[in-house]
Amino acid sequence: MTITGIAITGCGSATPSVLLDNHGLSQRVETSDEWIASRTGIQHRRLADPNTGLSTLATSAAQEAIAMANLDPAAIDLIILATSTADDLFGSASLIQAQLGATKAVAFDMTAACSGFVFGLVTAAQFIRTGVYQTVLVIGADVLSRWVDWSDRRTCILFGDGAGAVILQADEQEHLLGFEIRSDGRQNQSLNLSYQPQPQEILPGITIGQGTYHPITMNGQEIYRFAVKKVPEVIEKALFRANLTVDQIDWLILHQANQRILDAVAERLNIPSEKVISNLAKYGNTSAASIPLALDEAVREGKIKLGDRIVTSGFGAGLTWGAAVFEWGR
Template sequence: MLQQLGKGVVITGSGAATPTVSLTNQDLSQIVDTSDEWIASRTGIRERRLAVPGQSLCDLASMAGERAIAMAGIAPEDIDLIILATSTADDLFGTASQIQAKIGATKAVAFDLTAACSGFVFALVTGAQFIRNGVYRNVLLIGGDILSRWVDWSDRRTCILFGDGAGAVVMQAVESDIADCDRLLGFEIRSDGTLNHYLNLSYKGEAKELVAGVSINQGTFQPITMNGQEVYRFAVKRVPEVIEKALYRANLTVDQVDWLILHQANQRILDAVAQRLKIPPEKVISNLANYGNTSAASIAIALDEAVRAGKIKPGDIIATAGFGAGLTWGAAIFQWGK
């Protein structure tokens, strides 16, 4: 439930960054047995952006973060906390602190959060708690992934889906004596580890004997594997449920939603969720045709594009939901702007 006293949360800036290099469906047909028609009809994807050699997650995430900070009208030195939602960190120990240094957020503490394609929603909820508790005033939330690092480019079931990118928002505290000043209106987040095997980027190693009687396991992470049919079934059932739960917590109805921004995984999933919720197509934000599935970045990239295009305006109510590996899923209802 929302706090009735204390500090409210407002979302005041957004930003995004994607690589300039594009891999089209036609390009993919030269790598695996597929076609533009086959991919587009099943996923809605036409192209995806790929990070070039030497381009890091820190680079993309920092650019997105700087753009969000600029829109919010504050300086990097004003940021108290940076949360990076990612599954593809440049450094397994974490990348958020590198971003903190790169953008000059000298006063900020920074950490990574991993919840795969649900990462943006999970991080949004996490950042809001620091603000509501009065600990921090300005939080930079970044969702970013370079999934091309971990795609098996010979597997047409997965290589057609994923792209690289980063998106960000700035969340700020607003003094409030009533809950009406809080723009994060409701949320619900879930996990079910019994379904983990449907979508994996797993570690695989081999035993290595160090000395007699002492062995360890060394290896690396393996390319993404996915049971697409099961993930689809999971998403079209669970995502509408969690959005309805978040709306209930926000004391809102579906009719009051101005925009639906789902994790950009598959156009069929977006359409099915909207139909189940009875949300008309003109209220559904979709840009996956141009970027593919950018995991934790996808919601923030779609949000930023819609804001900068003038579609989303201050006061608009947005229902957003992420879903993916874990399996994890979650929804948040928020009002854009102060």
């Protein structure tokens, strides 16, 4: 097998049409626009209506990325869907493959919560570098509104729905310059969307657990401490692997979890605020979608240009975290 370079040649995004602002939320729970905005940086979030599935958003984002890369969907070899909220517990990637008409692609789901897009990016890269596949579609998408307790103001103010996607292609030059991914299950209890079984006896002496997933629970202080400590470390490790310094980076795109986290990480890395991409105010925390959604907006606004160096980092449930350094385009 030959080792091949990688280029990210297209991106796309999609969000639902329903908009819920902080004033609207204050009619549901005891909170206010000032309270939410000052503590999180969030002003709005987009929510999927009952007829808008995860697959719908993911397919739309993927179509934009495919169009930007000027590809025929039949040229895609692999589709990786990073999500924690698939329409089907068995997975949604294959349905998206069919909706795209990517008839030659193998497709599978990957779950790493808010780190999912970075983990998907790194996984896709391995298939290309070894020469197994030439063109990979990576989608980060989540519909967390399905699993939020809308009476819990600690969590319902944070999350929104959306999807983002990128196309990775084999290239003569290496544009994915370095990465590092990590996990620590010892802190798993800090952020959960857990299955809660109810005992059900199906025959005398044979009892199984049938139930459902309960809404998101989160220890916000623990997640904040984890993120502001671990994210700068993993970014520095990825930069080291890329043989780059912070000063050589054009843009920082973090998982859009909380503006305080974005500011604290940038400060610890001595990255000026004008290099930090943030669209958190408009969309809230869209989990695996947040990084590609922010990337796509910045590219389409002309902020990110061909050859710009970007460092990105995802972090969240698991706990999982990771960073990747890449040059935009080929």
